[in-house]
Amino acid sequence: MNKVIGFIGCGNMGRAMIGGVVKSGLLKPENVIVADGYKGSLDIASSEYGVNTTMDNKEVAKTSDIIVLSVKPNVYNSVIDDIKDFVKEDVVIVSIAAGKTIKDVEGAFGKDIKMVRTMPNTPALVGEGMTGICPNKNISKEEVEEVVNIFKSFGKIEIIDEKLMEVFISTSGSSPAYVFMFIEAMADAAVADGMPRNKAYKMAAQAVLGSAKMVLETGKHPGELKDMVCSPGGTTIEAVATLEEYGFRTAVIKGMRECTKKAKNM
Numbered sequence: 001m002n003k004v005i006g007f008i009g010c011g012n013m014g015r016a017m018i019g020g021v022v023k024s025g026l027l028k029p030e031n032v033i034v035a036d037g038y039k040g041s042l043d044i045a046s047s048e049y050g051v052n053t054t055m056d057n058k059e060v061a062k063t064s065d066i067i068v069l070s071v072k073p074n075v076y077n078s079v080i081d082d083i084k085d086f087v088k089e090d091v092v093i094v095s096i097a098a099g100k101t102i103k104d105v106e107g108a109f110g111k112d113i114k115m116v117r118t119m120p121n122t123p124a125l126v127g128e129g130m131t132g133i134c135p136n137k138n139i140s141k142e143e144v145e146e147v148v149n150i151f152k153s154f155g156k157i158e159i160i161d162e163k164l165m166e167v168f169i170s171t172s173g174s175s176p177a178y179v180f181m182f183i184e185a186m187a188d189a190a191v192a193d194g195m196p197r198n199k200a201y202k203m204a205a206q207a208v209l210g211s212a213k214m215v216l217e218t219g220k221h222p223g224e225l226k227d228m229v230c231s232p233g234g235t236t237i238e239a240v241a242t243l244e245e246y247g248f249r250t251a252v253i254k255g256m257r258e259c260t261k262k263a264k265n266m
């Protein structure tokens, strides 16, 4: 891809995407420019990925064909205010903020812009991201395709209706956090029963990775895959019954619905 892509904000999600896009080889590091108000973050991006960095958001605005706004939702408006008079005429704006609608971002620019609302997740850093994508009406099919290719370079994508974006956040954007909690809890249990911690993380993470692959690759219902593990009178069904007793599924469902609710009310 021969375009310049700019990132404003080089925090957890910005770095995951920058790392993902550079490692995939889709963009040369010299075609990526990153701005952040904190020099420490820029130094990491420049030393780890060789991308161009600046502390001036306007420099990203002036040079980029596609700009990914990877700052927190509460600074979106001030960042847009800072750059809106400096962006290229045909620029494509990519929003990744939870709770910012297409209308919010268009309103902050105060003019017709081409934009795509997205919701990525941090596994982008290792090429296993999942991104929900929703284009606005001003952008062409070809331009959407370019944005799609960026996100595809570090994972899978789904084009979704904007009304599903909040549910997408709890299912995908936020969900790595609960998966990490699950892995951590599994490792704690293993350590309690004598397993060295470094081995426990590896085993728990590999079990999650393998199970996720089985869901994606066999096409079987997760319940059927669970049943295949539960030998009659065996060990697994004891764990399953105990997890049910402690409200495992209810905790996940309630947690995710709170996440969606928060995304709707940000």
Ligand SMILES: NC(=O)C1=CN([C@@H]2O[C@H](COP(=O)(O)OP(=O)(O)OC[C@H]3O[C@@H](n4cnc5c(N)ncnc54)[C@H](O)[C@@H]3O)[C@@H](O)[C@H]2O)C=CC1
Pocket (backbone or CB within 6 Å): 008, 009, 010, 011, 012, 013, 014, 035, 036, 037, 038, 041, 057, 070, 071, 072, 073, 075, 079, 096, 097, 098, 119, 120, 121, 122, 173, 174
């Ligand atoms: N962390 C995650 O897993 C995900 C985050 N998001 C979205 O990504 C956005 C960023 O979130 P995080 O990376 O988690 O936050 P973060 O706090 O890790 O990163 C934000 C970065 O923006 C920089 N920054 C703050 N004000 C700035 C300004 N005026 N100009 C330039 N840079 C500025 C900060 O120094 C920081 O490095 C949010 O809108 C969030 O909703 C979306 C999907 C997943």
Ligand SMILES: O=C(O)[C@@H]1CCC=N1
Pocket (backbone or CB within 6 Å): 098, 169, 173, 174
């Ligand atoms: O916690 C948040 O608000 C962001 C959005 C999705 C993941 N992190």
